[in-house]
Amino acid sequence: MSSFSLTTLLTIAVAIMTFPTDSPADDPEGILSEELLKELRASYQMDEADRARFNAVSNSDINKLALNREVVQGEDGHFSHKIATKGISNQKASGRCWMFAGFNVMRPKIIHELGLDGFEFSSAYLQFWDKMEKANCYLEAVIELRDADSLDREWQLVNKWMVGDGGWWNYTTSLIEKYGVVPTSAMPETHSSENTRVMNVVLERLLRARAVKILASHEKGAKESALRKAKEKALAEVYRFLCLNLGEPPTEFEWRYETKKKKDGDEEAKKGKKEAPKVEQENLSELKSYTPQSFYKEFVGVDLSQFVCLYHDAAKPTGKHYRFSRARNVAGEEEMHFINVEIGAMKKIAVKSVLANQPMWFAVNMGIDQSREHGLMEHQLFDYETLFDLDLAFSKADRTRFNAGASNHAMVLMGVDLHKGKPRKWLVENSWGADKGNKGTWTLYDRWFDEHVYTIIVDRQHVPEKILKVFKEEAEVLPAWYPGATGIPDRR
Numbered sequence: 325m326s327s328f329s330l331t332t333l334l335t336i337a338v339a340i341m342t343f344p345t346d347s348p349a350d351d352p353e354g355i356l357s358e359e360l361l362k363e364l365r366a367s368y369q370m371d372e373a374d375r376a377r378f379n380a381v382s383n384s385d386i387n388k389l390a391l392n393r394e395v396v397q398g399e400d401g402h403f404s405h406k407i408a409t410k411g412i413s414n415q416k417a418s419g420r421c422w423m424f425a426g427f428n429v430m431r432p433k434i435i436h437e438l439g440l441d442g443f444e445f446s447s448a449y450l451q452f453w454d455k456m457e458k459a460n461c462y463l464e465a466v467i468e469l470r471d472a473d474s475l476d477r478e479w480q481l482v483n484k485w486m487v488g489d490g491g492w493w494n495y496t497t498s499l500i501e502k503y504g505v506v507p508t509s510a511m512p513e514t515h516s517s518e519n520t521r522v523m524n525v526v527l528e529r530l531l532r533a534r535a536v537k538i539l540a541s542h543e544k545g546a547k548e549s550a551l552r553k554a555k556e557k558a559l560a561e562v563y564r565f566l567c568l569n570l571g572e573p574p575t576e577f578e579w580r581y582e583t584k585k586k587k588d589g590d591e592e593a594k595k596g597k598k599e600a601p602k603v604e605q606e607n608l609s610e611l612k613s614y615t616p617q618s619f620y621k622e623f624v625g626v627d628l629s630q631f632v633c634l635y636h637d638a639a640k641p642t643g644k645h646y647r648f649s650r651a652r653n654v655a656g657e658e659e660m661h662f663i664n665v666e667i668g669a670m671k672k673i674a675v676k677s678v679l680a681n682q683p684m685w686f687a688v689n690m691g692i693d694q695s696r697e698h699g700l701m702e703h704q705l706f707d708y709e710t711l712f713d714l715d716l717a718f719s720k721a722d723r724t725r726f727n728a729g730a731s732n733h734a735m736v737l738m739g740v741d742l743h744k745g746k747p748r749k750w751l752v753e754n755s756w757g758a759d760k761g762n763k764g765t766w767t768l769y770d771r772w773f774d775e776h777v778y779t780i781i782v783d784r785q786h787v788p789e790k791i792l793k794v795f796k797e798e799a800e801v802l803p804a805w806y807p808g809a810t811g812i813p814d815r816r
Contacts, residue, residue: 412764419489504616699761
């Protein structure tokens with residue numbers, strides 16, 4: 325045998341002796357080893373109770389099995405105070421809940437004061453400008469962060485949340501203050517406004533493609549002014565694209581409204597004519613011309629600067645002023661900022677607003693214990709713990725810590741049921757259409773408020789002065805990746 329062959333055999337023998345075995349002692353720390361798998365298998369034997377659970381769960385919808393029937397049966401549909409309104413809006417397959425909720429705060433006023441059977445603001449109009457402003461914010465962020473590493477956390481987030489549908493209350497107010505509002509007739513919904521997925525995908529591709537060119541110019545030594553010129557050219561393309569999807573937003577329009585109908589036949593019958601023809605006549609206002617800004621001023625006229633944001637983040641100290649970095653859709657406007665308050669204080673303020681007949685924008689985690697079928701929100705509405713014999717409880721603070729608790733849907737509080745001065749439940753107006761919930765509304769029980777309500781927007785007149793004073797303090801900035809900071813993505 326040659327020396328080369330002997331060396332080769334010795335090398336192979338050493339390799340075999342040192343090659344890792346399947347022994348648990350040699351397994352890397354923390355893996356799901358075969359020994360552990362054996363222990364797990366040995367630890368469980370399906371008993372009669374679990375066999376019944378398996379048969380039920382494997383053949384049925386889990387939520388139907390876990391639904392707490394005591395909650396469903398206990399709901400009587402009554403509230404001690406309701407704010408009058410008419411109609412239920414429908415955001416369709418879009419994430420515009422924050423915008424619809426903003427409009428739903430304002431709709432009752434115009435319906436009541438003009439004596440209308442119903443009214444809708446044009447969501448497509450404000451959506452157009454929301455996309456334009458978000459596109460501008462994105463390209464501005466690209467210019468701002470042009471030297472950032474591509475794996476930088478902020479850069480990654482900017483490129484993830486570019487022009488999505490989500491937003492906050494301040495997104496609505498910034499848009500209205502700049503662009504005004506129009507009725508639906510002035511800019512109706514389109515397929516893309518109600519079904520935003522493909523439109524958003526194409527718009528994001530367009531913006532990323534232009535961002536690539538902006539960075540390439542920067543790498544060649546272009547000045548910041550030149551980068552902004554490139555941004556302006558890109559925004560012209562964005563404007564054209566949005567016009568093709570949503571229509572071009574009006575700068576001026578004509579509008580009139582109908583109040584109550586009169587029947588000529590009824591008047592003739594009163595005069596003794598037996599078979600008088602009944603001809604309905606429209607009672608129309610004068611046809612007038614408006615701009616979006618003049619329309620808002622004349623028919624809504626609410627000073628949006630008087631509304632403040634209160635938040636309940638159980639993971640942060642209360643009585644402090646916070647601000648979410650990059651939580652805005654209009655460049656140069658204020659980012660979303662708030663005072664963190666105790667949940668009990670938040671509810672007292674909410675009661676004052678509802679009793680004053682002021683609808684209240686609020687944001688929640690809609691992913692837990694709510695039923696579209698029954699229009700209910702109650703803590704442990706779905707009793708998974710009993711169904712699976714598991715302890716699933718952990719605190720609201722820990723839900724924030726583990727990224728399991730943040731606002732993902734905005735709606736409007738329209739009523740409250742008080743017992744001995746304290747709220748038992750709340751009436752909620754949603755924007756998912758009249759075929760969801762209880763004809764478009766939900767009953768929110770007070771325990772659910774404690775657990776899953778995060779934000780309320782309320783007129784400052786209902787807020788104690790000691791809380792308002794905190795807004796004068798400099799806000800602690802929470803990063804753009806803080807749970808909930810990126811805006812309400814919506815669970816539609």
